[in-house]
Amino acid sequence: MTTQALDEIKIGGLGSSRKRVEDDRFIRGKGNYTDDVVLPGMLHMEILRSPLPHARIKSIDTSKAWAVPGVHLVLTGEMMATRNLAWMPTLSYDTQAVLATDKVRFQGQEVACVIADDPYIAKDACELIEVDYEALPPIVNPWQGLEPDAPVIRDDKVGQDGNVIYNWEVGDKAGTDRAFEQADLVSKLELHYPRSHPSPIECCGSVADFNRATQKLTVYMTTQAPHIIRAAVAMVAELPEQMIRIISPDIGGGFGNKVPVYPGYVCSILASILLERPVKWIEDKTGNLISTGFARDIYLKGEMALRKDGKILGVRMHTDADHGAFFSDAQPSKFKIGLMHSAFAAYDIPAAHLTARGVYTNKAPGGVAYRCSFRVTEAMFFQERMVQAAAADLGIDQAEFRRMNFVRDDDFPHRTPFGFLTDSGQYAKCLDVGLKAIDYENFRKEQAEARKQGRLLGLGISTMTEPLGAGNSREYDILGIKMFDSAELKIHMTGKAILRTGAKSQGQGHETTWAQIVAHELGIPADDITVEEGDTDTAPFGMGTYASRSTPVAGAAVAMVSRKIRAKARKLAAHLLEVSEEDVEWELGRFYVRSAPQRGVSIQECAMAAYSNMPDGMEPGLENTAYYDPPNLTWPFAVYIVTVEVDRETGVWDVLRMVAVDDCGVRINPMIVEGQIMGGLTEAYAMASMQFITFDADGNCVGSNYMDYLLPSAWETPGYELHSEVVTPCPHHPIGAKGIGECAAVGGPAAFVNAVMDALEETGVRNIDMPVLPDRVWEAITYRRDVSGAPPIRQD
Ligand code: MCN
Ligand code: CUM
Numbered sequence: 001m002t003t004q005a006l007d008e009i010k011i012g013g014l015g016s017s018r019k020r021v022e023d024d025r026f027i028r029g030k031g032n033y034t035d036d037v038v039l040p041g042m043l044h045m046e047i048l049r050s051p052l053p054h055a056r057i058k059s060i061d062t063s064k065a066w067a068v069p070g071v072h073l074v075l076t077g078e079m080m081a082t083r084n085l086a087w088m089p090t091l092s093y094d095t096q097a098v099l100a101t102d103k104v105r106f107q108g109q110e111v112a113c114v115i116a117d118d119p120y121i122a123k124d125a126c127e128l129i130e131v132d133y134e135a136l137p138p139i140v141n142p143w144q145g146l147e148p149d150a151p152v153i154r155d156d157k158v159g160q161d162g163n164v165i166y167n168w169e170v171g172d173k174a175g176t177d178r179a180f181e182q183a184d185l186v187s188k189l190e191l192h193y194p195r196s197h198p199s200p201i202e203c204c205g206s207v208a209d210f211n212r213a214t215q216k217l218t219v220y221m222t223t224q225a226p227h228i229i230r231a232a233v234a235m236v237a238e239l240p241e242q243m244i245r246i247i248s249p250d251i252g253g254g255f256g257n258k259v260p261v262y263p264g265y266v267c268s269i270l271a272s273i274l275l276e277r278p279v280k281w282i283e284d285k286t287g288n289l290i291s292t293g294f295a296r297d298i299y300l301k302g303e304m305a306l307r308k309d310g311k312i313l314g315v316r317m318h319t320d321a322d323h324g325a326f327f328s329d330a331q332p333s334k335f336k337i338g339l340m341h342s343a344f345a346a347y348d349i350p351a352a353h354l355t356a357r358g359v360y361t362n363k364a365p366g367g368v369a370y371r372c373s374f375r376v377t378e379a380m381f382f383q384e385r386m387v388q389a390a391a392a393d394l395g396i397d398q399a400e401f402r403r404m405n406f407v408r409d410d411d412f413p414h415r416t417p418f419g420f421l422t423d424s425g426q427y428a429k430c431l432d433v434g435l436k437a438i439d440y441e442n443f444r445k446e447q448a449e450a451r452k453q454g455r456l457l458g459l460g461i462s463t464m465t466e467p468l469g470a471g472n473s474r475e476y477d478i479l480g481i482k483m484f485d486s487a488e489l490k491i492h493m494t495g496k497a498i499l500r501t502g503a504k505s506q507g508q509g510h511e512t513t514w515a516q517i518v519a520h521e522l523g524i525p526a527d528d529i530t531v532e533e534g535d536t537d538t539a540p541f542g543m544g545t546y547a548s549r550s551t552p553v554a555g556a557a558v559a560m561v562s563r564k565i566r567a568k569a570r571k572l573a574a575h576l577l578e579v580s581e582e583d584v585e586w587e588l589g590r591f592y593v594r595s596a597p598q599r600g601v602s603i604q605e606c607a608m609a610a611y612s613n614m615p616d617g618m619e620p621g622l623e624n625t626a627y628y629d630p631p632n633l634t635w636p637f638a639v640y641i642v643t644v645e646v647d648r649e650t651g652v653w654d655v656l657r658m659v660a661v662d663d664c665g666v667r668i669n670p671m672i673v674e675g676q677i678m679g680g681l682t683e684a685y686a687m688a689s690m691q692f693i694t695f696d697a698d699g700n701c702v703g704s705n706y707m708d709y710l711l712p713s714a715w716e717t718p719g720y721e722l723h724s725e726v727v728t729p730c731p732h733h734p735i736g737a738k739g740i741g742e743c744a745a746v747g748g749p750a751a752f753v754n755a756v757m758d759a760l761e762e763t764g765v766r767n768i769d770m771p772v773l774p775d776r777v778w779e780a781i782t783y784r785r786d787v788s789g790a791p792p793i794r795q796d
Pocket of ligand 1: 200252253254255256370371372506507508509510513514545546547548549550551552555664665666667668669670672673676679737738739740741742
């Protein structure tokens with residue numbers, strides 16, 4: 001036997017930019033999304049939403065809706081209550097109304113559902129439901145909610161006498177106070193990160209199918225975490241867990257929007273149980289934008305204690321978070337404000353202290369981490385805006401100030417000021433690569449020249465390090481369920497394989513990259529491996545895909561299960577080669593005899609032997625499962641640099657160049673990684689330049705359609721120059737990979753805003769809140785004042 005070691009790139013292993021296998025069906029229109037699921041006898045559900053942001057429900061009359069031909073069921077909160085389903089628990093230890101019973105608490109809240117032969121009948125019938133509301137004064141920002149005579153939004157909660165949800169703190173208060181006493185200079189900053197929405201192309205939806213004969217409930221749904229949903233349905237609806245099958249088919253983008261549990265899911269499930277027929281609910285765009293998991297909406301202020309030579313001595317941060325009417329953030333349940341305390345992790349700062357206050361308002365619940373590992377986006381945005389402000393106050397160059405305060409390469413493992421442990425990175429090197437690429441010195445000269453001619457050029461730097469891969473089960477759990485993930489690998493006798501994980505791709509390309517990890521570990525060509533996710537009846541238990549945890553956790557499990565398979569294959573190889581196991585060596589795709597390297601067997605031959613020629617006493621077959629509990633988070637790092645030109649007359653700003661230097665450790669598929677970065681940068685640009693969901697003084701949501709909530713098209717989107725030369729492998733991940741899915745969306749926004757602020761340096765303006773719209777820039781230039789701090793309430 002003379003099999004040879006394989007060329008890893010040729011078999012689609014680690015580092016291969018193999019084309020995404022899932023795209024074959026997506027670009028042919030052959031994807032299978034929730035709305036593509038059509039079952040015999042299926043009915044359709046539509047939701048009636050509240051027109052008012054805050055009102056007592058005096059009565060609901062559904063008789064006219066029931067009378068519409070083709071209507072099968074009208075659900076109200078009162079009916080849900082008979083099943084104990086009018087309220088449901090949230091992932092952050094609060095409760096959320098499924099269908100309103102006592103009050104409505106935000107515009108767009110679910111009040112009733114109609115189930116009919118088709119969605120049009122259901123929608124028409126919804127309009128015939130008569131709800132008698134008694135309007136109450138709405139609260140549209142935290143400050144209103146904190147006023148002493150403010151109406152209590154959550155009067156359903158025993159002991160809730162105001163609108164404060166929590167006060168939380170982390171860090172070293174005394175140490176931070178001391179740092180401020182020793183400071184030569186204290187720099188301050190206050191800003192608002194506006195409410196935005198992940199806005200995937202596909203809205204949320206479900207098809208619930210309860211079969212009375214088999215007692216089995218099958219739900220096709222748009223969820224990023226099918227196993228958690230199964231557990232939640234089992235507990236909330238009190239159904240036996242083995243009788244519940246959750247299937248996430250193809251997902252048309254998630255970006256965090258599809259992590260929470262929504263009333264529509266619950267109502268379609270109950271409707272199917274009551275009617276014993278499949279019930280489909282597909283949300284429309286306005287429903288998606290107005291009622292499902294928004295992001296951010298957070299006020300941040302803080303100060304930095306500085307020594308005059310530029311050393312950062314300490315940081316204080318405070319955040320007021322507007323959570324809407326229910327505290328339903330999707331995050332590890334014990335962290336009230338997500339992982340906001342990852343702020344300043346890349347800087348060597350002796351002491352820091354963060355206080356956070358959460359407030360109920362009459363807005364949709366959520367606070368989902370839109371493309372970010374639980375509030376890291378807000379943390380990094382504040383960090384990089386604060387760093388820029390401090391450098392300006394000190395009169396030190398932006399880049400230099402960052403470099404002198406970075407954690408150095410030989411400082412790892414490093415305890416961050418809020419207590420995380422970072423383990424690897426080359427921060428200064430990433431910055432150098434970025435500065436060289438943008439030609440920093442030259443740009444500064446050009447900028448000075450341009451200024452003489454009255455033109456405003458600016459350069460913004462942002463860095464980010466993100467805690468990705470929640471998490472190790474010691475510290476991370478969701479409602480007590482510990483966080484880890486899994487992979488199951490079955491090698492067929494011909495050496496082909498099927499791999500399943502507890503994660504769930506929504507566009508990230510898991511079907512492509514997981515096969516590459518197996519190819520790397522076993523030498524089986526990636527094209528020979530099918531990857532399946534999202535069906536709780538077949539996939540091993542996992543916590544799902546969000547917070548870029550898939551590669552750090554499920555991806556690690558893929559490597560570990562492959563190694564288990566390799567260990568068994570080694571025994572089979574020794575048997576086939578008639579030597580002892582200790583004499584067998586491994587190279588990609590092949591075992592060989594140490595003393596006679598030309599004698600070897602391929603992994604495929606071992607697979608066949610597992611079914612046809614195993615040694616005495618060996619269990620047949622070649623399959624295994626691995627559960628992976630990561631020892632730590634992974635800590636990717638990035639530097640983003642933007643240059644802009646601002647038009648003085650109009651406030652319009654154009655991106656001249658954008659350079660991105662991402663270090664996510666070992667890249668499994670460089671092309672997919674670049675796609676993730678470009679997508680994230682585009683979302684960052686959108687948040688910085690055009691997106692926000694705002695509310696008028698009456699609590700009406702402005703931003704519930706794409707005329708008001710803007711998505712950048714190819715026309716607006718800047719070009720990006722990506723750099724991949726810095727690679728710091730993760731020391732604890734089996735293949736050295738760190739997460740990447742959200743980095744650019746996390747770190748990007750501050751680079752754009754910093755660039756505009758740099759252009760406006762001469763005006764003395766310190767802050768313009770996102771989105772940095774031309775009218776805000778114009779106002780800042782014209783009146784030489786900050787455009788910030790104020791809640792964006794529109795009076796028109
Ligand atoms: N990858 C790689 N090498 C690395 C790291 C990652 O090749 N060192 C690959 C992975 O194998 C995977 C992709 O890049 O195919 C993203 O991996 P990872 O960083 O592990 O992130 P997740 O797979 O967990 O994806 C979640 C992340 C999140 S939380 C949001 S939000 C987001 C994002 O991914 N939503 C997305 N990117 C998205 N991309 C698309 N197209 N659609 C979404 O909804
Ligand atoms: Cu943070 S949005 Mo993603 O975690 O699904």
